[in-house]
Amino acid sequence: QVQLVESGGGLVQAGGSLRLACAASGRTFSNSAMGWFRQASRKEREFVAAINWSGESTYYAGSVKGRFTISRENAKNTVYLQMSSLKPEDTAVYYCAARSGAGYSTSGSNYDYWGQGTQVTVSS
Numbered sequence: 001q002v003q004l005v006e007s008g009g010g011l012v013q014a015g016g017s018l019r020l021a022c023a024a025s026g027r028t029f030s031n032s033a034m035g036w037f038r039q040a041s042r043k044e045r046e047f048v049a050a051i052n053w054s055g056e057s058t059y060y061a062g063s064v065k066g067r068f069t070i071s072r073e074n075a076k077n078t079v080y081l082q083m084s085s086l087k088p089e090d091t092a093v094y095y096c097a098a099r100s101g102a103g104y105s106t107s108g109s110n111y112d113y114w115g116q117g118t119q120v121t122v123s124s
Helices: none
Strands: 003-007 011-013 018-025 033-039 046-051 059-060 068-073 078-083 094-097 118-123
Touching: 003 094, 018 033, 018 094, 018 118, 033 068, 033 078, 046 068, 046 078, 059 068, 059 118
Parallel strands: 011 118
Antiparallel strands: 003 018, 018 078, 033 046, 033 094, 046 059, 068 078, 094 118
């Protein structure tokens, strides 16, 4: 069982930066691949970034590649999403998710645990 709590969301101007954190509890965090997803108002949830259990392998959606960085600190049971050069279209509720497997996935259906989400609003 893994419980996830996101933090770090807020209001930022276009071009600014935010760092989201996802704190996990549970014994299996270090064996779990992690992902970040987002859902904008009246839109489907979409994949943002993912990282494997060790942090050595990452993958990004094309819309955020080069602007966002996912990382993790297994000793702190925390995964991060550093977001830079933010755009108004990045506005959404951001969710972190954990899956029981060590390898990441871009599909939300492959994740077993989800946080409650944190709102990110980018003003133009």
